[in-house]
Amino acid sequence: MPACREYPVSLGPGRDDPLVVEVRKDASSSGSLIRLRGELDVATAPPLQRRLDTLIQRGVRHLVVDLADLSFCDLAGVRVLLSADRELRTRGGRLTLLGPCGCVSRISTVFDLTSQLPIQTGADGDGAEQDGDGQDGDGAGQDGAGSQR
Numbered sequence: 314m315p316a317c318r319e320y321p322v323s324l325g326p327g328r329d330d331p332l333v334v335e336v337r338k339d340a341s342s343s344g345s346l347i348r349l350r351g352e353l354d355v356a357t358a359p360p361l362q363r364r365l366d367t368l369i370q371r372g373v374r375h376l377v378v379d380l381a382d383l384s385f386c387d388l389a390g391v392r393v394l395l396s397a398d399r400e401l402r403t404r405g406g407r408l409t410l411l412g413p414c415g416c417v418s419r420i421s422t423v424f425d426l427t428s429q430l431p432i433q434t435g436a437d438g439d440g441a442e443q444d445g446d447g448q449d450g451d452g453a454g455q456d457g458a459g460s461q462r
Contacts, residue, residue, distance in 0.1 A: 332357040334364055343406070344375035350382040353390030361390070365397040374406030377433075381412035391420045398430060409433060 332351040338344075345368055353361065368376065376397060380386070398408035409431045410417065421427050 332361065334361060336364070336368070338368075338373070343372055344377070345373045346377045346379060348379040348382065352385040353383055353393070354385060354387045355389040358389040358393045362393045362396065365393065366400075369397065369400050369404070369406075374401060374404055376401060376406070376408045377411050378408060379411040380414055380417055383414045383417070386414060386416045386420070388420060391417065391424075391426070394430060395426065407431065 332349065332353055335348040335350070337346040337348070347365070347368075349361070351357070365376070378394065394408065394410065401408050411433045413421070413432055418432075421430055421432070
């Protein structure tokens with residue numbers, strides 16, 4: 314069974330943790346599942362970058378980042394994901410986004426990043442990767458609210 318640890322990102326005493334990073338490392342492989350809950354923005358991106366860098370330096374080569382519980386993400390957050398993907402690729406690995414929230418999907422589409430960041434649509438890991446237009450293979454993608462178009 315994979316080990317699980319949570320890493321709250323705190324912005325100071327008396328403030329709620331805006332981002333929680335849950336790491337599930339599979340001891341039998343070089344992969345980890347990262348679940349993000351909360352907001353990924355200019356304030357919380359640097360601690361996430363440090364956490365991902367640490368995992369990569371410790372030998373993780375395949376990261377699946379579950380964004381289903383992310384309530385907000387700005388360009389700073391997407392940059393962290395791109396940076397981790399770039400580093401993993403130099404080491405023969407990869408990063409996959411799972412169930413991205415609408416804001417990540419929009420940023421990815423607007424900046425034409427869909428080919429750089431592999432996206433799986435279901436939090437169940439069904440493997441249905443999206444094609445370049447931000448939709449899954451049958452063209453029946455979901456909007457940012459999770460409803461069918």
